[in-house]
Amino acid sequence: MTSPKTDASQLELFAQELAATLDPPPAPAAKPTPPAPLFKAPPVPTRTLPIPPIGPNDPPLRRIQLGSHTVHYVLRRSARRSHGFMVCDDGLFVTSPNRAPLDDIERAIRAKQRWILTKLFERGERRAQRAERAPVEWVDGAQLPYLGNDVVLRLEPAARSHCVYDADTRTLRLGVTPGLETWQIRERVKLWFQDEARRLFGERLDLYAPHVGVTYRSCAISSAGTRWGSCTVAGNIRLNWKLVHYPLALLDYVVVHELAHLREMNHSPAFWAVVGEVFPDYEGAKAALKKRSVEMPILFPDE
Numbered sequence: 001m002t003s004p005k006t007d008a009s010q011l012e013l014f015a016q017e018l019a020a021t022l023d024p025p026p027a028p029a030a031k032p033t034p035p036a037p038l039f040k041a042p043p044v045p046t047r048t049l050p051i052p053p054i055g056p057n058d059p060p061l062r063r064i065q066l067g068s069h070t071v072h073y074v075l076r077r078s079a080r081r082s083h084g085f086m087v088c089d090d091g092l093f094v095t096s097p098n099r100a101p102l103d104d105i106e107r108a109i110r111a112k113q114r115w116i117l118t119k120l121f122e123r124g125e126r127r128a129q130r131a132e133r134a135p136v137e138w139v140d141g142a143q144l145p146y147l148g149n150d151v152v153l154r155l156e157p158a159a160r161s162h163c164v165y166d167a168d169t170r171t172l173r174l175g176v177t178p179g180l181e182t183w184q185i186r187e188r189v190k191l192w193f194q195d196e197a198r199r200l201f202g203e204r205l206d207l208y209a210p211h212v213g214v215t216y217r218s219c220a221i222s223s224a225g226t227r228w229g230s231c232t233v234a235g236n237i238r239l240n241w242k243l244v245h246y247p248l249a250l251l252d253y254v255v256v257h258e259l260a261h262l263r264e265m266n267h268s269p270a271f272w273a274v275v276g277e278v279f280p281d282y283e284g285a286k287a288a289l290k291k292r293s294v295e296m297p298i299l300f301p302d303e
Contacts, residue, residue: 052091066113083108087119135298148247163192197241204255211278214262228254231261253285
C-alpha cells in the first residue's frame with residue numbers, strides 16, 4: 001500500500017509529463033541579423049584585349065597565350081629581315097620574314113610580350129574612354145577645339161557656301177545654303193581644319209628645321225588613327241591634321257619629333273637628345289598629348 005506522499009509525487013510527475021506534451025518546446029533564439037553594408041561594392045572590371053577585324057583577303061587570325069592572356073593577332077609576311085609589331089585600336093599586327101617558321105615568330109612575340117600587353121591594355125582603356133565622350137552637335141553655337149581653345153561655329157543662311165574664321169572673335173562663320181545637311185556642314189568644317197593644318201605645319205616646319213639642323217623635302221597631312229606623324233629617310237614628313245585641335249606647343253613637339261628623325265631614324269637615347277636640344281620638356285609634351293587626346297570631344301565619325 002502506497003503512502004499519500006508517494007501518490008502526490010506520482011501525480012506531480014504525471015502533470016509535468018502531460019504539460020510537456022501539450023506545450024511546444026521554446027523556440028531557439030534567433031540568430032542576430034548582420035548589419036547592412038554601408039555601400040554596395042561595384043563589380044571588379046575585367047580587362048579585355050581587342051581582336052583585330054579581318055576581311056576576306058586578309059591573312060587568318062592567329063592567337064597566342066601570353067601569361068594569363070589570350071592575344072589574337074594578324075600575321076603578315078614580307079621581305080623584311082626581322083619581326084615587326086604594331087599595336088593599334090584594332091589589336092596586334094605582326095609582320096615577319098616570308099620564310100620565318102611559326103615557332104620563331106611566336107618566340108619573338110613572347111620576347112616582346114610585356115610591351116605588347118601594355119600597349120594593348122592602353123589602347124583598350126583609351127577606346128573605353130572615347131566611348132564615354134559625347135559627340136559634338138553640329139548646330140549654330142557649337143564649340144569646336146582649335147589650337148587648344150574653343151571657337152564658336154556660326155551657321156548663316158547664304159546663297160553660296162563659305163567658311164571664314166574671325167580670329168578676333170574666335171568665330172568660324174559657315175554659310176549654309178538651302179538644303180545643306182548636317183553631314184555636309186561637318187565635312188565643310190573638316191576641310192577648313194585640314195587647310196589650317198597644312199598652313200600651320202608648313203610654318204612650324206620651316207621655323208624649327210634650322211634649329212634641329214636639318215632640311216626636309218616635303219610635308220603632307222595624314223588621317224592616321226594612332227600616329228601623330230612619320231618621317232622617311234628621304235625627308236618626306238607626314239603630320240596628323242587633327243593636331244590642329246591641340247595647343248600650338250604640342251603641335252610644335254610633334255614637328256620637332258619628326259624633324260629629329262632626319263638626324264636619328266630611331267627612338268634611341270641619341271634621338272631623344274636631338275629632340276631635347278630644341279624641345280627640352282618633351283616628356284611633359286608626350287604626357288599632355290596623350291591626356292588631351294583622351295579628353296578631346298568627338299568631332300568626326302572617323303575618329
